[in-house]
Amino acid sequence: MAVYFKRLHFWMFLFFSFSALAQLENGKKTLVHKNTALSPEEKNIKALYALYNKGDEKKAYLKAHSLLKSSSSNRLIASADLLLAYYFNKRALVDSSLYYTRQALKFNTTVNDSLKNRLYGLSYNLMAINYKKRGLFEESKKWHIKGIEVSQKYNEKNLYYTHTHGLAKTYADLGDYKKALELFKKCLEYKEDEEIILGSCINIGDIYSDMKEYDNANSYYKKGKTLCEKTNNNQGRAVILLGLGANYQLQHKLDEALKMYQEAVVIADKGELNQIAVIARGNVADIYIDQKKYNEAKLIFSEGIQKAVQFGFLQDQVHFYDELQKIAVLQDDYKNAYNYLGKSNQIKDSINKLQKIKEINELEIKYNTSEKEKAIKQLEFENETKKLTLANQTEALKNMSLREEITKKINENTILFFQNSADKKRNEINLLKKDQQLKTLEISQQKKNRAFTILAFLIILIPIAGLSFQYRNRLKNQRLLNAKQIEISTQRINGILKDQELKLIKASISGQDKERERISQELHDSIGGNLAAIKLQLTNLNESNLSNVENLNSQLDETYQQVRNLAHNLIPKKFSNHKFCEVLESYLKNISEASRIKISFTTYPKAEINAMDETIQIETFKIVQELLTNTIKHAKASAVELQFNLIDNSLNILFEDNGVGFNTENYSRGIGFINLEARIAKLDGTFALDSKLKRGTIANIEIPILDHSNVKKNPVQGIQIKNQLIT
Structure with a gap:
């Protein structure tokens, strides 16, 4: 059990060892023109990636969505789509990450070939990572090879080693440890990216652990742990804990292994590292199985299946169902074991349908090696046959003399055999006659017993059948009566509910009518009266009574205050x-x-x-x-x-x-x-x-959000505002 999850978690580090932080930082440096003044669109791209790299991922996510809606630049749209793809990839939302990666490839139409191929390389890496999360290794291998071609064409060292690391992971997942170790050690030569070095150390440690070279594995894990502490990389810490736990588990140090896995669960949950959390819990369940705590293991595997289904982890689902099947067999629960086996096979079939290309390179190597082995075996066979022919010639002479002696003995034995067989047949005939007589007596006795049991059964069955018929009729009548009573009660309840609804509607309408009547009365009595008085004074206004202007202003202020009070009363308290x-x-x-x-x-x-x-x-x-x-x-x-x-x-x-x-x-x-x-x-x-x-x-x-500035309270402006409110 430990070996399976060991392999799973060193897939995982690929997905996080090349974190969005490193990839997008490189993207930021190359997607913007060098030695030129930054355009507004380039400033937006730089600001967007700077937000993400600082750890302010939520704000970067919101700004990317905003740019997708407002921008008409294909280059800016492609960059925003790529950031969203990294955002969802980190949270193991594979479908969303694939969607935004394809959108980035769609809008990657910039004229600059270097920038265009840089974004292609980043997008190809994301495609490979997401397909690997689904367990489609050949599809992941295809995208890494395309990424290597692009990075070599434009001498992109960071992307070249990124895809080389991913290809090494694919070989490791397919069981080709020799090629995987060769590529990972090649990645250790690239000193410009600590994430790639960290990923290589952890994956090399995992491979040596699977090869049972535990000292070599621990030395590379310690190198990775030092890098994690230096860069404060929680994802790397979680993966290293999984590796150390698997090492202890392979050495049957279960308590130490359980402690490592539980620490990995805490770090993964805190950092929303969904697949690491699923794997760590599965490893904890494996420890419980080894400790024969089957119920605790079943509970964790069931939770793990729900998480694996939620995030689309097909290989994890297969493993969890296989482990649940083993637990069911250990508990003699063969019915559930059969159900778990069926679910596991169903998921395996779906994986086989999705994965069209099946380990072509490995088959070629196996074919070449098998041909060489056949040639060697053919030569060995010819040498053996020559030796055997010489030995057989000497043995043939010995066998001739032995055959003559055996034939003599056989003839003597056949005569004795025929005599004994005649005596045996006579005895068998006598025994058969006696057996036949006994069987006839037994058959007659069985017939009598059968007739008696049938008669007794009929005597008991008839009254039971009558009672059951009456009981069924009574139950049927009772069901009909209950159904009618339920129907009547539901009709009554519906009637009561409708009455209550009508009362509430009437109360609401009456309340609205009272409020309208109050507002109407307020408008008519106070505001309407004031406006009528103001209008009358304005009509009679002339040079002789200009002193009434101050009175008009005070009345206008009073009316305006009444309108404000009425409006504020309408706002919820x-x-x-x-x-x-x-x-x-x-x-x-x-x-x-x-x-x-x-x-x-x-x-x-x-x-x-x-x-x-x-x-x-x-x-x-x-x-x-x-x-x-x-x-x-x-x-x-x-x-x-x-x-x-x-x-x-x-x-x-x-x-x-x-x-x-x-x-x-x-x-x-x-x-x-x-x-x-x-x-x-x-x-x-x-x-x-x-x-x-x-x-x-x-x-x-x-x-x-518009800027609503306050209105100054001078007489002229007050009149204009009040006139606007009236109209």
Whole structure:
């Protein structure tokens, strides 16, 4: 069991040893023209990759999405797509990473051949990594070879060693350790990239461990550990812990191995290293099997299968089902063992269908070696035959004399045999006659016993059949009666619910009517009266009574204040009495407790978001309500992440859930979706939706925030504003 996961985790380091940090940093240096002034698009690319390399991955993700929507430059779009592909690859979301990698290749149309092929090399590496995560090694091998060709053509050393490392991993996965060690040691010569050196050290350690050269393995692991501590690389630490754990497990030091694996689980969970977390848990389960803690192992393998299905790890699923089958056999649970075997074979069949090319290079080598072995065996066979012919000639003479003696003895024995056989046949005939007589007596006795048992069975069966018939009729009548009672009770409940709904509707309508009546009365009595008086005074205004202007101003201010008070009364009290972010946090907390969905809410900058216009706050609150309602109704999610970011007078709302997702091409828009689009359009905003089956849904909303400056309170401006409100 340990050997399998040993191989798995040294695949894993390939996916993380060439982290996005190193790749994108190199990309940043070469995708921008050297010795020239940076254009706006080049500045955007540099800023985007700088965000990611600093560890601010969420902001880089948001900015990349923003650039995809706003930019018309193919070069900038391709760079943003490549960053998103690295972002999803790190989180083991293979489908999303493959999609954005293909998009990067599609928009890679820059005139500069060097830049174009640099981006091709990075994209080919991502394609190879993602296919290796799925267990499609021949497909991964193809993309690494294409990457080597591109990097050699334009003398890209970093990319050349990156793809060389990936190709070495593929050979190791296919069992060709000799070629793998040769390529990994070649990668150690490249001193300009510590990530490649670290990956080579760990993979060489894994190979020596599989070859049971544990001292060599530990020496390379220690070199890798030193590099990890120097660069603060948690991914490398986790992989080294897996390697050390496997080493201890192969040496039957189970307690030390368990400690290493558990430390790897903690680091992987903290850093969202999904496949490392799956592998480490599988290794913990293997230790439990060795310790005969079968129930704990079954629990961990079941959780591992769910994670492997979620992230599309086919080889992990096969291994977990195989291990569950072994546990079931050990516990004499052959029914579940058969079910696990069927599931394992089903996944293996799907892998065979996806992987069209099957180890062509290895077969060629085997064919050449087998031909040489055949030639050597043919020569050895000819030499042996010559020796045997000489030995057989001497033995043939001895056999001739022995055959003559044997024939004499056989003739004597045959005569005795025929005499004995005649006596035996007579005795057998007598015994058969006696057996026949006994059998006839037994048959007659069996017939009598059978007739008696049938008669007794019929006597007992008839009353039982009558009772069962009556019981069935009674049960049938009781079921019909229960069904009618349930139908009557449901009709009553529906009637009560409808009455309650009518009462609530009537109460709501009466409340609205009272509010309208109050607003109408307020407008008519106070505001209308003031306006009528102002109009009358303006009509009679002339040079003789210019002193009334101050009186008019005071009346206008009073009317304006009444309009403001009326408008503020219409705004919900929770926004006027509390800060916007506090109201939204309280609402999300209540929804989380009621629906048992874990909701994460972050804002930046909080003070500026609280200071937004109340109209935008109210509409934003309703948009969040609509998104949460759709998630609760349809997504079956257990976690939701909500982010508010106010950047350059634009409010970005990022809403993401981990639900079942949906196919955006076949999705029919409902009333809630239409209302959501209408609210966003009302605010001149934009709306992007990204979803896929079994991957969750992401909603990205951009709303422009206008600068609403306060109006100065001088008489002329006050009149203009009030006239606008009236009209």
